Amino acid sequence: xxxxxxxxxxxxxxxxxxxxxxxxxxxxxxxxxxxxxxxxxxxxxxxxxxxxxxxxxxxxxxxxxxxxxxxxxxxxxxxxxxxxxxxxxxxxxxxxxxxxxxxxxxxxxxxxxx
Amino acid sequence: xxxxxxxxxxxxxxxxxxxxxxxxxxxxxxxxxxxxxxxxxxxxxxxxxxxxxxxxxxxxxxxxxxxxxxxxxxxxxxxxxxxxxxxxxxxxxxxxxxxxxxxxxxxxxxxxxxxxxxxxxxxxxxxxxxxxxxxxxxxxxxxxxxxxxxxxxxxxxxxxxxxxxxxxxxxxxxxxxx
Numbered sequence: 001x002x003x004x005x006x007x008x009x010x011x012x013x014x015x016x017x018x019x020x021x022x023x024x025x026x027x028x029x030x031x032x033x034x035x036x037x038x039x040x041x042x043x044x045x046x047x048x049x050x051x052x053x054x055x056x057x058x059x060x061x062x063x064x065x066x067x068x069x070x071x072x073x074x075x076x077x078x079x080x081x082x083x084x085x086x087x088x089x090x091x092x093x094x095x096x097x098x099x100x101x102x103x104x105x106x107x108x109x110x111x112x113x114x
Numbered sequence: 115x116x117x118x119x120x121x122x123x124x125x126x127x128x129x130x131x132x133x134x135x136x137x138x139x140x141x142x143x144x145x146x147x148x149x150x151x152x153x154x155x156x157x158x159x160x161x162x163x164x165x166x167x168x169x170x171x172x173x174x175x176x177x178x179x180x181x182x183x184x185x186x187x188x189x190x191x192x193x194x195x196x197x198x199x200x201x202x203x204x205x206x207x208x209x210x211x212x213x214x215x216x217x218x219x220x221x222x223x224x225x226x227x228x229x230x231x232x233x234x235x236x237x238x239x240x241x242x243x244x245x246x247x248x249x250x251x252x253x254x255x256x257x258x259x260x261x262x263x264x265x266x267x268x269x270x271x272x273x274x275x276x277x278x279x280x281x282x283x284x285x286x287x288x289x290x291x292x
Binding site for chain 1: 186187190194224230259267
């Protein structure tokens with residue numbers, strides 16, 4: 001790929017559009033959060049996604065739904081931010097808070113606290 | 115009689131093959147980003163490292179997704195097959211073997227339950243890093259903020275993969291898929 005196609009290469013383009021990168025990072029945070037939230041909702045009996053593949057059981061539905069949420073969030077954020085330059089600090093903070101929740105919610109001892 | 119059953123081979127592909135490759139590549143990716151922390155190429159003799167780093171991150175993401183899918187859709191179904199009614203020997207039914215003994219029940223209730231979902235988060239994070247590395251190439255290495263986020267993502271991936279791998283070893287030591 002030619003360097004001029006890379007939007008963050010200041011030596012080639014003179015522009016610093018970080019929108020697509022931050023969209024990918026924040027969407028990953030949303031996907032992680034979705035994984036944790038879906039699991040918590042399932043464990044508390046509030047919402048159980050349908051099983052996608054019987055032999056694997058409920059995990060197939062839960063993880064598929066989280067992946068769908070991630071991809072949809074990524075597509076929306078990418079479309080909205082693809083030409084924008086954003087402040088990375090707030091996006092990064094939000095991203096890591098979402099990831100932290102997602103990771104903590106996948107630990108079974110956390111379910112007992114709910 | 116073959117040395118390994120088909121279930122055992124898939125377990126090895128999942129854990130040692132794909133998961134092991136992902137863990138090694140994650141270590142390499144983290145080290146590469148560490149070398150690039152100043153945004154220059156002096157650390158590697160002036161060559162442009164952006165393409166091999168992009169390839170490495172793509173490899174990490176592919177390995178993590180393959181590990182996760184093989185684990186979820188091939189190994190896990192074999193792990194959770196229920197035994198026939200009245201079966202006394204549970205050695206071919208790892209989930210039920212673990213749950214039958216209070217001293218090993220945690221290996222299902224904690225270890226396997228964690229392994230079911232956490233790897234998907236690692237795969238998602240690695241995919242985001244691979245996308246940014248491919249799209250931005252040298253721009254990622256030159257932008258300290260994005261590089262720090264990418265490095266943190268890979269560090270989280272490494273910690274997650276190491277943790278679930280350890281849990282997998284525990285489960286497989288006590289109740290192997292034979």
